[in-house]
Amino acid sequence: LGTIVQHTMTVQDNDCPVKFEEASATQLESAGQLFFKVQLDEACALPVGVDFALSGTATLDTDFSYDQAPPYTITAGATEASFSVTLASDTVVENGDETAIFTLGSITNGKIGGTQDTLTLTIADDDMHFDFTAAASDVFEGDNTVQIEVVLDQASLFQTSVEFSVAAGSTAATEVYSVSTGSPLIFAAGDTTKVITVELEFDPTSQSDE
Numbered sequence: 783l784g785t786i787v788q789h790t791m792t793v794q795d796n797d798c799p800v801k802f803e804e805a806s807a808t809q810l811e812s813a814g815q816l817f818f819k820v821q822l823d824e825a826c827a828l829p830v831g832v833d834f835a836l837s838g839t840a841t842l843d844t845d846f847s848y849d850q851a852p853p854y855t856i857t858a859g860a861t862e863a864s865f866s867v868t869l870a871s872d873t874v875v876e877n878g879d880e881t882a883i884f885t886l887g888s889i890t891n892g893k894i895g896g897t898q899d900t901l902t903l904t905i906a907d908d909d910m911h912f913d914f915t916a917a918a919s920d921v922f923e924g925d926n927t928v929q930i931e932v933v934l935d936q937a938s939l940f941q942t943s944v945e946f947s948v949a950a951g952s953t954a955a956t957e958v959y960s961v962s963t964g965s966p967l968i969f970a971a972g973d974t975t976k977v978i979t980v981e982l983e984f985d986p987t988s989q990s991d992e
Contacts, residue, residue: 798826799895800886808904808939812871818901820854821862830856831890838881840905845870845880869905880905911935912944929977934969943968946978958983
């Protein structure tokens with residue numbers, strides 16, 4: 783007999799199931815760099831290569847970019863690998879929010895595990911505009927309460943706010959009104975209209991408009 787009289791064959795498990803850490807995420811387009819993970823339920827003896835397909839309404843290299851393009855590797859003995867994308871902030875008001883959908887594809891030394899094989903990233907447009915519904919208004923001292931409407935040109939997925947200030951048009955004007963709404967105006971997610979409430983005091987003195 784020769785010197786090698788025994789051979790040991792080890793069958794490596796290549797059924798390591800891969801999934802995304804989360805199924806969905808929503809971020810403002812101004813959020814910058816974002817980090818996500820692909821995961822294994824338990825460590826694998828071999829390195830696991832992970833590639834995925836891209837779909838959705840967001841455009842790669844316009845609305846977002848990979849900091850390092852796939853595929854990614856979960857090293858042997860580890861249970862996860864991170865990847866990052868950077869969102870592009872612009873001043874263009876898009877027609878609604880956009881999505882980047884990452885779907886697990888080719889897996890080396892593993893397989894797609896379970897139903898969490900897709901990550902949907904919603905990129906929320908933050909180029910919204912606030913406006914008064916009117917540039918001026920005429921009211922009477924006896925009106926008591928006046929509401930000035932402020933509108934947002936599109937609903938947001940997030941709470942947003944706008945500050946305002948009040949300046950009297952004349953010295954006498956400060957004596958006949960008070961503003962009961964505090965600044966900033968806070969728009970909850972989905973809100974598009976808020977009001978500034980002004981309380982008018984009745985003044986029996988005859989005088990010019992204020």
